[in-house]
Amino acid sequence: MSMKIYMTPNAPTPNKGQHIDDVLCNGCNACVEVCPTDVFMPNPQREKPPIILYPEECWFCGACIEECGENALSMAHPLSQNISVNWVRKDTGAYYRLGMKNPPPPNRRPPSGGGRA
Amino acid sequence: MPTFHEYVEKHGTVPEWPYPIRYDQESEISADVLIIGGGVAGCHAAISAARQGAKVVIAETGHVKRSGSGGAGVDHWHGACKNPCSKVTPLDYTQAVMESANGFSNGIARYITCSEGWDTLLECEEMGVQIRDVQDEFKDAIFRDDETKLMFGYDYKSRHVLRVWGGNLKQCLFYEMKRLEVEMYNRTVVTSLLTEGGKPGGRVVGATGVNMRTGEFYVFKAKATIVASGGAGRLFSFAPELTAAASMSTMNSAGTGHAIGFDAGAEFVLMEQTGPGRLAGFGYAPYSMGNAHNTFHGAPIVDVNGKEVPWVDPQGRELQTIDERFLPVPGNKFQLGAGIGLYHYNDEYRSPDLARDLPERIRKGEFQLPLYTDLTRLSEMERRCIFGMMVGNEGKTRTAIYATLTKAGFDPDKDMWQAPVMVPEGYTHANFWGGVPLPHLRGLAGGGFLVDWDLRTSLEGLYAAGTSPVFGAGCHGESHTMGRYAARKASAYAKSSAEPAIDRKQVEAAKAQAYRHIKPSKHSVGWKELNYAIARVMQDYCGRFKSEHTLKRGLSLLHELRENEASTAYAANPHELGRLLECFSLFTVGEMVMHASLARKCSSMYLDFFRLDHPQLDPPEWAKHLPMRRTNGKVQFRELPLDFHLKAPYASTYEENYQRHAR
Numbered sequence A: 001m002s003m004k005i006y007m008t009p010n011a012p013t014p015n016k017g018q019h020i021d022d023v024l025c026n027g028c029n030a031c032v033e034v035c036p037t038d039v040f041m042p043n044p045q046r047e048k049p050p051i052i053l054y055p056e057e058c059w060f061c062g063a064c065i066e067e068c069g070e071n072a073l074s075m076a077h078p079l080s081q082n083i084s085v086n087w088v089r090k091d092t093g094a095y096y097r098l099g100m101k102n103p104p105p106p107n108r109r110p111p112s113g114g115g116r117a
Numbered sequence B: 001m002p003t004f005h006e007y008v009e010k011h012g013t014v015p016e017w018p019y020p021i022r023y024d025q026e027s028e029i030s031a032d033v034l035i036i037g038g039g040v041a042g043c044h045a046a047i048s049a050a051r052q053g054a055k056v057v058i059a060e061t062g063h064v065k066r067s068g069s070g071g072a073g074v075d076h077w078h079g080a081c082k083n084p085c086s087k088v089t090p091l092d093y094t095q096a097v098m099e100s101a102n103g104f105s106n107g108i109a110r111y112i113t114c115s116e117g118w119d120t121l122l123e124c125e126e127m128g129v130q131i132r133d134v135q136d137e138f139k140d141a142i143f144r145d146d147e148t149k150l151m152f153g154y155d156y157k158s159r160h161v162l163r164v165w166g167g168n169l170k171q172c173l174f175y176e177m178k179r180l181e182v183e184m185y186n187r188t189v190v191t192s193l194l195t196e197g198g199k200p201g202g203r204v205v206g207a208t209g210v211n212m213r214t215g216e217f218y219v220f221k222a223k224a225t226i227v228a229s230g231g232a233g234r235l236f237s238f239a240p241e242l243t244a245a246a247s248m249s250t251m252n253s254a255g256t257g258h259a260i261g262f263d264a265g266a267e268f269v270l271m272e273q274t275g276p277g278r279l280a281g282f283g284y285a286p287y288s289m290g291n292a293h294n295t296f297h298g299a300p301i302v303d304v305n306g307k308e309v310p311w312v313d314p315q316g317r318e319l320q321t322i323d324e325r326f327l328p329v330p331g332n333k334f335q336l337g338a339g340i341g342l343y344h345y346n347d348e349y350r351s352p353d354l355a356r357d358l359p360e361r362i363r364k365g366e367f368q369l370p371l372y373t374d375l376t377r378l379s380e381m382e383r384r385c386i387f388g389m390m391v392g393n394e395g396k397t398r399t400a401i402y403a404t405l406t407k408a409g410f411d412p413d414k415d416m417w418q419a420p421v422m423v424p425e426g427y428t429h430a431n432f433w434g435g436v437p438l439p440h441l442r443g444l445a446g447g448g449f450l451v452d453w454d455l456r457t458s459l460e461g462l463y464a465a466g467t468s469p470v471f472g473a474g475c476h477g478e479s480h481t482m483g484r485y486a487a488r489k490a491s492a493y494a495k496s497s498a499e500p501a502i503d504r505k506q507v508e509a510a511k512a513q514a515y516r517h518i519k520p521s522k523h524s525v526g527w528k529e530l531n532y533a534i535a536r537v538m539q540d541y542c543g544r545f546k547s548e549h550t551l552k553r554g555l556s557l558l559h560e561l562r563e564n565e566a567s568t569a570y571a572a573n574p575h576e577l578g579r580l581l582e583c584f585s586l587f588t589v590g591e592m593v594m595h596a597s598l599a600r601k602c603s604s605m606y607l608d609f610f611r612l613d614h615p616q617l618d619p620p621e622w623a624k625h626l627p628m629r630r631t632n633g634k635v636q637f638r639e640l641p642l643d644f645h646l647k648a649p650y651a652s653t654y655e656e657n658y659q660r661h662a663r
Helices: A031-035 A062-067 B004-010 B040-051 B088-101 B105-129 B167-177 B241-247 B254-264 B358-363 B378-389 B395-407 B478-496 B504-515 B526-541 B548-563 B572-598 B656-661
Strands: A017-020 A073-076 A086-091 A096-098 B026-036 B056-061 B183-185 B188-195 B202-211 B215-225 B274-276 B417-418 B441-444 B460-462 B628-631 B634-637
Touching: A031 B105, A062 A073, A062 B056, A062 B395, A073 B395, A096 B215, B026 B040, B026 B202, B026 B254, B040 B056, B040 B167, B040 B215, B040 B478, B088 B105, B088 B656, B105 B167, B105 B441, B105 B478, B105 B634, B105 B656, B188 B504, B188 B572, B202 B504, B202 B572, B215 B254, B215 B478, B215 B504, B254 B460, B254 B572, B254 B628, B274 B504, B378 B395, B378 B548, B460 B478, B504 B572, B526 B548, B526 B572, B548 B572, B572 B628
Parallel strands: B026 B056, B026 B215, B056 B183, B215 B460
Antiparallel strands: A017 A073, A086 A096, A086 B417, B188 B202, B202 B215, B274 B441, B628 B634
């Protein structure tokens, strides 16, 4: 097997902060523009998704996600937080957690006032 | 979806810095009114000053469209005492705060915000923020007024706290600023205030800053300046790899406004007041788990067997119904509500809470872990309001919690939401996601610029607005309202004041400070390692329990760090340079907290301030402010009565002072 391996430092944690769907993302950099802590950098290649350079500075405010016209971003909470967020369905007693393998179907109810869920 | 590592692995190269590098290049920007900090206070100040006809420039570390602690949205507005349904007057509210804090709060800021907070909210409504239930989604709910369609929080009888759909609030301010042609300098770390003749204590005539993307140097020249910056979240609690989303303040929260103000010679009070670092809880995302605090006030908490934890009134008596959680107890006045910068509430203004002996009852086995928030036990309206409206609009929960959990299948109509599993002490406060309180992790609480009835600081030309820079202030709505008020006063001053003159030597000194970090030396550290060290000193030497020797040692360690390791610290690019320059603000704020803590030689329940060597709690002779400033390198204190705002040269009543100064 031949593969090129580079010397890179350990990835910062959380590793990402956001998932960017590189099919949906059109590289408009609207997220880069507004992020309060400048987590993203524009990709040197035009129309390519931004580079998540400083994920450990992410405040998880969702500005990038709300700003994205292509719905290409979603939040990637740190794993330590995903594993903490648990809930139980009252009538069945079933346990769920954020990031579980086979999640229940999404609750599609929008927030009050009609904002984007 | 490239991270840095993915990019390198795919391309085999490290990407070049994407922005032009302009280290040492200087631009001068002139304004009638310069605003430092583009959170809600700064943006509302910008709008207010622009409407007065001033040429306004705003400098912000992030981007004004989204940044600041209130930038991601808001779900309720405190102190709207003049809304048509309120049964609480500005005087009632201000006195309730001042009595609860035993005088250690800010009567000026509270009275101003109660007097015109409602007008300020109406301005937000005009800009596009929904503040009424216009879709009649909550018709006939006990927390709604059917005529005005206003919705109330905490205390459904007194009606001075309004629930609002403020998810888009910051964007509304942003578009209004654009319309008014406010000049916005985003990505700008402000490094110093400029004073007339370059002398500390002189009239403030502008500021310097560095762009975090290009490294360009800005000289802002202004007739009047408003500091509307944030707190110093990174001062005690710095662990981004661990906490990430777990804080209520962003990485930009470095106490910049406090530091540049102190360096310029302004007076500060209450810097010795730090609060428990719960909001910077290590690990759980704010409101991501079962709790019964603030947004979730009144939510039922049950144990693993479905046994409900009782709610109690301020006197500790068990409440029988859910409705009672949202009303003042008979005989008490009104609920002030949480999250308003108070660390002690007099019983008559306290909200009902979970049984205060819950930790003990867990230890004895009466309630078995884990605990859950069971919203299904609330009325449909209340449940929808808490989760669908408030969580769906509040900044730190709108996307992070509402959208994330809803997408993951959580349904408040069907599910019980687990609280963190922790040692019983963690359940002392209904804000469970804050985790177990850690006594060494503190946060700035009441400390800020000493201001007068114009919200002017002790320096000519310098005003303060917002709950962080103004001493003893509290919440989101207050920040807007103070911004709006301070900007009127600053614009009026700008109209009558002489053209500012910049002292070149002062600018050159600020420039030299900034750019000494762009070349590495043999032993350079980076900003993160430096920030960890600053936080270490603060945690160890200025935690909940303090003493003369340890505070003095802490001060000298901060000094050593600043003179040695920090002076040769290295920034590889303009982003790192910005973060590193913010560390110098942290040094100054840390020193301010330690100096102020040394000066108060007693302990105080109201300030959550404990001196091991001066354990006496709140002796009457220490019921006073200790204004602090630095002149000729020396920190000096004086004494000021806690009710200075109602003494000469001011009038003796709140309303008279407000009427004299508000226009």
